[in-house]
Amino acid sequence: MAKVAFLGLGVMGYPMAGHLLKKGGHDVTVYNRTPAKAQQWAKEYGGKHAATPREAAKDCDFVLMCVGNDNDVRSVAHGDNGALAGTKKGAILVDHTTASAVLAKELFEEAKKRGIGFVDAPVSGGQAGAVNGQLGIMCGGEPATFERAKPVLDVYAKMCALIGGPGSGQLTKMVNQICIVGMAQALAEGLSFAKRSNLDLEKVIAVISKGAAQSWQMENRWKPMSELKAEGFGFAIEWMRKDIGLCLAQAKQSNASLPVAALVDQFYARLEARGGKRWDSTSALIQLLLKD
Numbered sequence: 001m002a003k004v005a006f007l008g009l010g011v012m013g014y015p016m017a018g019h020l021l022k023k024g025g026h027d028v029t030v031y032n033r034t035p036a037k038a039q040q041w042a043k044e045y046g047g048k049h050a051a052t053p054r055e056a057a058k059d060c061d062f063v064l065m066c067v068g069n070d071n072d073v074r075s076v077a078h079g080d081n082g083a084l085a086g087t088k089k090g091a092i093l094v095d096h097t098t099a100s101a102v103l104a105k106e107l108f109e110e111a112k113k114r115g116i117g118f119v120d121a122p123v124s125g126g127q128a129g130a131v132n133g134q135l136g137i138m139c140g141g142e143p144a145t146f147e148r149a150k151p152v153l154d155v156y157a158k159m160c161a162l163i164g165g166p167g168s169g170q171l172t173k174m175v176n177q178i179c180i181v182g183m184a185q186a187l188a189e190g191l192s193f194a195k196r197s198n199l200d201l202e203k204v205i206a207v208i209s210k211g212a213a214q215s216w217q218m219e220n221r222w223k224p225m226s227e228l229k230a231e232g233f234g235f236a237i238e239w240m241r242k243d244i245g246l247c248l249a250q251a252k253q254s255n256a257s258l259p260v261a262a263l264v265d266q267f268y269a270r271l272e273a274r275g276g277k278r279w280d281s282t283s284a285l286i287q288l289l290l291k292d
Contacts, residue, residue, distance in 0.1 A: 234280025
């Protein structure tokens, strides 16, 4: 059993923190910027809640974060009431937020100055993966630090791997999102083509899902796409646009070309203009092909 702080109780963090206590048997203290959410979590799981990141991190062996974006991470990690101010020497700070590789390296250096280990560890698998403890966790950091943190992360992981040095986890998450939006757009085009060709989509999917075209997106999103449904579930367009923005910014630094990701980002912008910020970022794409 370890003393663990979990900072950020959104749709991902809330169940992840729960797994640490119920499945992992750890002593867990949570923090959330909306205090009522932290109080609700403590009541549901029987853990503790704190008023600030510093208070939550005090005396903990591991401090885990899962918030919104780079600015959110900085606000939670830094400052007099931030996580770094409360984390003891020798402890490990893990950031599950999908953020920039620049920020990951910044946090690694700041933590190192304080004698604290750091792992950037963005996750993949969506809300269902968090609830079921079946997340893919891609990590960046020093091997010895990762090996210490891995047993804690394994509590809610289907796969947890060290990719490379600081920032490598975030860069790998960018690869993940680039692949997803490309496949999502291809699926939207394929299904819209099938519909306009008067094919039976269920029969089409039954065949092609057993071959090389198969994907998570096909298996889990073909049905709502065929019904032009995108509200109330999935990974929101505004979240994916945030992630693709990170990819495009990094691509400029890396001299990489992302023509498909950049194009799909424009499609997402059109869907957002229709009020679709919270629509599922895979299912919604077909609407531009069948409604326009």
